[in-house]
Amino acid sequence: MGRVTSSRETSNEPVLITEAQPSLGDQHAARKKRYVITMGIRIVSVVLAAAFYQTVWLMAVFAVLGTILPWIAVVMANDRPPKKKLDVNRYRVPAPDRILEARPSSGRVIDSEP
Template sequence: MGRVTTNRETRNEPVLITEAQPSLGDQHAARKKRYVITMLIRIVSVMLAAIFYQTLWLMAIFAVLGTVLPWIAVVMANDRPPKKKVDVNRYEVPAPDRILEARPSAGRVIDSEP
C-alpha cells in the first residue's frame, strides 16, 4: 500500500495562524448578526412607510426598501466570507548560489595594468 501524503507534509513553508479561516461557529454568528440587523432596518422602514403615508414619494421609498431588504438579508446570510488574499512573497527568498558580475558600459574604458 502506498503512503497517503497530506498537504501539511508536502508544504515547505510554516503555517501561519493569521492565515486561518474563522471557525464555522464564528461565521454562522456573524451571518446571523447581519441578518438580524438587516431585518431590523426593514421593520423600521416599513414603520416609516406607514408613518409617511400622506407623502407618497417618501412612503414609496420606504415601502420598496421594506420589500427588497428580506431578499438582501437572505443573500447576505447565505454568503460565505471572502477568501483571504495570500501573499505569495511573504518569506525571504534564499540568496542565489552565484551572482552575476556587472558588465562595463560600452562607452567606458577600463585601464588594464600589464
C-alpha cells in the same frame, strides 16, 4: 514506547495563524448578526412607510425598501467571506539568520574532469 508525531511537527513549513480562515461558528454568528440588523432596518422602514402614508413619495421609498430588504438580507446571510489569495512565493526568501555565507575563494580553479 515511541513518541507519536503529527505531520505538523515534522513539516518544515511554518504554520501561519494570521492567514487562517475564521471558524465556521464565527462566520455563522457574523452572518446571523448581519441578517438581524438588516431585518431590523426593514421593520423600521415598514413602520416609517405606515407613518408617512400622507406623503406618498416618502411612503413609497420606505415601502420599496421594506420590500427588497428581505432579499438583500438572505443574500448577505448566505454569502461567505471571500477566499484569501495565497502568495505562493512567501517561503522562497530565507530569513536573514538562515542565509549561508559564501566561503572565501582561495584563487585556485579546480578542474573536476580527469
